[in-house]
Amino acid sequence: MASLGELERAxxxxxxxxxxxxxxxxxxxxxxxxxxxxxxxxxVLSRLEQKxxxxxxEARPRRxxxxxxxxxxxxxxxxxxxxxxxxxxxxxxxxVGAVDADEARMLRDLLAAAGADDAAQG
Amino acid sequence: xxxxxxxxxxxxxxxxxWPVPALLxxxxxxxxxPLVALLCWQAIGLAxxxxxxxxxxxxxxxxxxxxxPEAVWAVLHGRAATGAVRGDHWVTLTLAGxxxxxxxxxxxxxxxxxxxxxxxxxxxxxxxVQPAPEPDARLLEHPAPVAFCIPGARPLLVLSSGMVAELxxxxxxxxxxxxxxxxxxxxxxxxLPFVAWKAALPVLPAAERAHGAVRELVEMRADDVALGSLHxxxxxxxxxxxxxxxxxxxxxxxxxxxxxxGAGVRARVVxxxxxxxxLPPAARASALAAAVLLLLVPTVLLLLPAL
Numbered sequence: 001m002a003s004l005g006e007l008e009r010a011x012x013x014x015x016x017x018x019x020x021x022x023x024x025x026x027x028x029x030x031x032x033x034x035x036x037x038x039x040x041x042x043x044v045l046s047r048l049e050q051k052x053x054x055x056x057x058e059a060r061p062r063r064x065x066x067x068x069x070x071x072x073x074x075x076x077x078x079x080x081x082x083x084x085x086x087x088x089x090x091x092x093x094x095x096v097g098a099v100d101a102d103e104a105r106m107l108r109d110l111l112a113a114a115g116a117d118d119a120a121q122g
Numbered sequence: 123x124x125x126x127x128x129x130x131x132x133x134x135x136x137x138x139x140w141p142v143p144a145l146l147x148x149x150x151x152x153x154x155x156p157l158v159a160l161l162c163w164q165a166i167g168l169a170x171x172x173x174x175x176x177x178x179x180x181x182x183x184x185x186x187x188x189x190x191p192e193a194v195w196a197v198l199h200g201r202a203a204t205g206a207v208r209g210d211h212w213v214t215l216t217l218a219g220x221x222x223x224x225x226x227x228x229x230x231x232x233x234x235x236x237x238x239x240x241x242x243x244x245x246x247x248x249x250x251v252q253p254a255p256e257p258d259a260r261l262l263e264h265p266a267p268v269a270f271c272i273p274g275a276r277p278l279l280v281l282s283s284g285m286v287a288e289l290x291x292x293x294x295x296x297x298x299x300x301x302x303x304x305x306x307x308x309x310x311x312x313x314l315p316f317v318a319w320k321a322a323l324p325v326l327p328a329a330e331r332a333h334g335a336v337r338e339l340v341e342m343r344a345d346d347v348a349l350g351s352l353h354x355x356x357x358x359x360x361x362x363x364x365x366x367x368x369x370x371x372x373x374x375x376x377x378x379x380x381x382x383x384g385a386g387v388r389a390r391v392v393x394x395x396x397x398x399x400x401l402p403p404a405a406r407a408s409a410l411a412a413a414v415l416l417l418l419v420p421t422v423l424l425l426l427p428a429l
Binding site for chain 2: 097101
């Protein structure tokens with residue numbers, strides 16, 4: 001039994017790959033290899049809607065689409081996690097923050113100098 | 123008459139609110155042993171809160187008994203005060219209540235806010251990340267070289283495709299080892315009290331300084347742990363090179379609140395390239411003893427009969 005998270009991923013993949021808004025039945029058929037019931041597809045879609053990643057239109061039956069393209073979604077994730085408005089405390093564990101150009105040059109010089117020392121000693 | 127115990131606790135609180143954090147933040151030895159320094163910071167935070175609230179309580183409850191346990195017992199059993207209860211006793215009791223409520227409340231609020239933000243981040247990321255070269259890491263399609271982890275019950279260790287593209291295999295392993303160290307040692311928990319302290323007491327410069335120092339120390343600690351698991355010929359240089367590349371190649375990332383001060387990054391690179399000797403065992407033991415003592419003194423003052 002696949003987890004809901006995994007199903008959400010699979011549904012988003014199909015929505016991103018689709019040409020436009022699609023019906024839940026289309027998604028069920030696309031995911032036929034998983035043998036999902038239509039209600040399950042709807043459950044996953046409504047969870048994704050709650051999270052703000054999926055929207056539907058008012059057609060009958062409703063058709064669903066991703067709110068943002070995959071690239072925009074990744075960019076938004078990056079902005080929210082690391083960007084200006086990001087909650088510093090929530091992401092304490094970034095490997096290293098960005099420094100300005102001058103500082104970056106100085107760091108590279110430090111590294112190069114250390115390398116030269118090693119070579120001289122070696 | 124102010125009990126001497128309350129006065130001693132107040133002096134300790136004052137020391138811990140300003141000169142002690144200032145000294146530790148400026149000291150050079152923490153870079154030689156980040157773990158011991160982190161433990162000292164935890165002791166300072168805990169002892170500081172304990173002594174300021176304790177000082178107020180001891181004074182406020184003095185009319186009910188000669189020691190804090192005795193006075194609390196008397197109050198809980200509805201016994202009348204044995205001494206005169208003056209206005210200043212009520213003021214200090216109220217202050218103690220407000221302060222305890224604020225410190226604990228802010229801690230819980232910070233915890234809840236951070237947990238909510240992390241859930242949101244995880245929801246956003248889980249839809250777009252792919253398997254990465256390292257088994258426990260996930261790959262995010264983005265040109266900037268970044269790596270980060272989201273702690274929690276289901277931790278998420280994310281590498282950007284830009285990071286994978288710019289680093290060689292050994293450097294990438296170093297980055298992942300660094301992030302794993304954050305997750306494995308629960309560094310987010312070490313930071314939480316200082317996040318809350320800073321939020322609760324924004325007027326206290328020591329709170330800001332303590333938070334900054336602890337942030338820097340967890341990065342150094344993660345570097346040290348990462349070094350222990352690297353196999354290459356020169357792991358220190360590998361990790362330093364990874365830091366320099368990632369810090370300098372941030373094209374495309376919004377320079378935001380997380381653009382760290384250059385000084386912190388430089389300190390990390392320098393201590394990797396030119397490692398200072400580790401703290402001598404005696405110095406290490408005295409630092410740890412000081413941390414334990416810092417916690418014991420207010421505890422003992424609170425429990426023993428008032429002087």
